[in-house]
Amino acid sequence: MKKTIINFCLPALLACHAAVAAGQGVFTLPTTEEQTNNIIRMKGQISDVPTVYIWMLDAETNAEGTKPMEYKPEGSTDKNDVYYKIKLNGSSSYDTPISNNIISATPSITDNAVLRPNYDRYEQKSEEYRLARIKVVDGYGSIKTRDELTTIRGRGNSTWWCEKKAYRLKFPSKTKLLANGDGTNEYADAKNWTLLANAADKTMLRNALTREVGLRIEEKTGLKALPYYPAYQFVDLVINDNYLGTYQISDHNQIQKGRVEINSDRGWFLEAVTGDSFVEEPYVTIGASNNTCVVNVKNPEDEFLTDEVKAEITDYLSKAFLSTVQYAPGTNDFSEETGLFKYVDMESLVAYTIGNEITGNYDGLISNYVYRDINEGDKLKFGPLWDFDIAYGNYGNMEKAFVYQSEKYSNLKYRVQYLMENCPAFTNLLAMRWKQVYDNGSLITYLHEKVDKIAAEMQYSRQLNYTPRANGGAGWEINSDMLGWGVKTYQDYASAIKDVKSFISTHVEFLNTEILKMQTDVEQGDVNMDGKVDASDLVRVVKHITKENTSLSEDQIRLADMNNDSQITVTDAMKIVDKME
Ligand SMILES: [Ca+2]
Numbered sequence: 028m029k030k031t032i033i034n035f036c037l038p039a040l041l042a043c044h045a046a047v048a049a050g051q052g053v054f055t056l057p058t059t060e061e062q063t064n065n066i067i068r069m070k071g072q073i074s075d076v077p078t079v080y081i082w083m084l085d086a087e088t089n090a091e092g093t094k095p096m097e098y099k100p101e102g103s104t105d106k107n108d109v110y111y112k113i114k115l116n117g118s119s120s121y122d123t124p125i126s127n128n129i130i131s132a133t134p135s136i137t138d139n140a141v142l143r144p145n146y147d148r149y150e151q152k153s154e155e156y157r158l159a160r161i162k163v164v165d166g167y168g169s170i171k172t173r174d175e176l177t178t179i180r181g182r183g184n185s186t187w188w189c190e191k192k193a194y195r196l197k198f199p200s201k202t203k204l205l206a207n208g209d210g211t212n213e214y215a216d217a218k219n220w221t222l223l224a225n226a227a228d229k230t231m232l233r234n235a236l237t238r239e240v241g242l243r244i245e246e247k248t249g250l251k252a253l254p255y256y257p258a259y260q261f262v263d264l265v266i267n268d269n270y271l272g273t274y275q276i277s278d279h280n281q282i283q284k285g286r287v288e289i290n291s292d293r294g295w296f297l298e299a300v301t302g303d304s305f306v307e308e309p310y311v312t313i314g315a316s317n318n319t320c321v322v323n324v325k326n327p328e329d330e331f332l333t334d335e336v337k338a339e340i341t342d343y344l345s346k347a348f349l350s351t352v353q354y355a356p357g358t359n360d361f362s363e364e365t366g367l368f369k370y371v372d373m374e375s376l377v378a379y380t381i382g383n384e385i386t387g388n389y390d391g392l393i394s395n396y397v398y399r400d401i402n403e404g405d406k407l408k409f410g411p412l413w414d415f416d417i418a419y420g421n422y423g424n425m426e427k428a429f430v431y432q433s434e435k436y437s438n439l440k441y442r443v444q445y446l447m448e449n450c451p452a453f454t455n456l457l458a459m460r461w462k463q464v465y466d467n468g469s470l471i472t473y474l475h476e477k478v479d480k481i482a483a484e485m486q487y488s489r490q491l492n493y494t495p496r497a498n499g500g501a502g503w504e505i506n507s508d509m510l511g512w513g514v515k516t517y518q519d520y521a522s523a524i525k526d527v528k529s530f531i532s533t534h535v536e537f538l539n540t541e542i543l544k545m546q547t548d549v550e551q552g553d554v555n556m557d558g559k560v561d562a563s564d565l566v567r568v569v570k571h572i573t574k575e576n577t578s579l580s581e582d583q584i585r586l587a588d589m590n591n592d593s594q595i596t597v598t599d600a601m602k603i604v605d606k607m608e
Pocket residue numbers: 552553554555556557558559560561563564
């Protein structure tokens with residue numbers, strides 16, 4: 028995505044910042060687009076990543092009521108059709124629709140902008156959107172250079188109390204904030220975006236790397252079993268002229284083209300959570316007495332979330348998660364006709380499990396996103412892979428361990444564990460997909476290369492992130508745990524990268540050994556690989572022949588091809604009938 032960057036003069040840049048800090052002058056931004064060796068910096072761009080400037084407009088105008096009010100234009104039926112009104116200085120009502128005209132009254136980047144060594148950070152309440160102006164400066168064109176209005180609020184539960192805060196941006200209209208980076212994926216055109224601080228992850232790249240894990244799973248299995256892979260673009264963030272360090276622009280997790288692409292009115296987008304602090308209204312509770320699982324309902328919302336819909340979600344999830352796996356384990360009904368996989372899409376759960384296990388995401392089963400579209404036969408699917416700051420060995424002893432066995436309490440853990448230990452159809456599919464993703468060990472090289480690539484993309488930005496404030500940097504420390512979570516800390520960035528790579532090497536080989544052990548022998552005709560040839564297999568083969576469902580994998584086609592003629596026909600179906608007990 029980026030051009031090669033070499034010989035960029037960081038010491039000179041740091042010297043400029045140091046001069047500011049010491050009160051000896053100003054950091055002079057380049058007055059025109061300039062090219063220093065191979066790095067292109069635009070006027071106002073701080074380092075080798077785009078710079079995002081945000082100015083809080085209420086701080087600027089001191090106007091009471093610049094907090095925007097949402098409204099829907101008269102006659103609009105689209106629930107996404109939301110506009111804002113604000114009160115301007117001296118006005119008593121919310122009667123001024125936001126328009127870009129207001130920008131002319133706000134600051135601009137001057138040729139001699141000063142990055143003040145003044146860290147009176149913007150400490151808004153985390154729930155409340157406030158009006159701001161945003162300007163993005165990018166020498167590479169990976170973000171559109173833009174200058175417009177937005178709204179901003181704090182983001183995160185436990186992370187909000189960290190000094191390096193994460194934010195959410197909500198633009199008045201759909202905004203294509205990221206250009207198509209690698210050409211393989213269409214990034215969203217959306218109102219909602221996140222600015223991740225990655226404060227708990229000293230490499231700051233674990234979330235970005237997980238996008239590459241998702242892309243690998245899709246590429247090697249040939250299946251889009253996960254809904255999307257949250258985007259990353261590293262930026263330098265400046266709020267109210269305070270340089271705050273390296274941030275990551277990423278998707279907001281929601282139903283939206285380019286994100287979870289299902290019906291936005293009636294589709295289900297749910298977050299199964301463990302722990303009271305993650306519970307958000309509205310939610311449903313499944314299970315009974317002390318063995319419950321809380322599921323936050325992100326969608327449907329408003330008038331579409333009736334009591335009837337809530338009851339339908341509760342009932343469906345109870346069947347999907349509980350009835351067969353937890354409360355009646357003796358039944359072992361995993362079938363697609365009457366059991367667990369009538370409700371849960373197995374390929375999706377397998378891809379999700381592989382993603383969580385590759386990353387060793389210690390809290391991967393604390394918050395799990397699931398979704399279901401509205402068409403007849405749509406099953407519950409898992410994803411996206413979301414929130415990986417403490418993965419890849421950053422927390423917990425995960426190098427030679429499965430996430431599903433990790434000690435951390437999780438409501439979903441027991442369900443996946445039960446599948447791992449009792450459901451050959453699941454473990455055989457898991458092993459089959461794993462072999463594709465592992466691809467003779469090339470998974471390790473692939474991940475190592477991505478680590479290097481992502482680290483190189485923000486080489487100078489991350490150095491400034493960890494440079495002391497007295498020397499003009501953001502002052503975040505690589506050798507202290509800002510959140511008090513007990514995450515890994517390092518003496519320098521190179522050690523942090525080395526540690527992540529070492530985790531990947533050991534952990535991936537551990538997984539390969541252990542997952543292959545879970546396979547059971549599969550006889551010819553056992554198309555769903557559950558250890559017996561029966562009606563389920565026949566149904567899969569017939570659906571394949573009638574093209575009602577063509578999702579059979581290469582291995583499954585081999586198992587279905589009873590007469591070995593390289594095609595699946597009625598002859599194969601008849602031979603399966605012969606073999607059925
Ligand atoms: Ca079977």
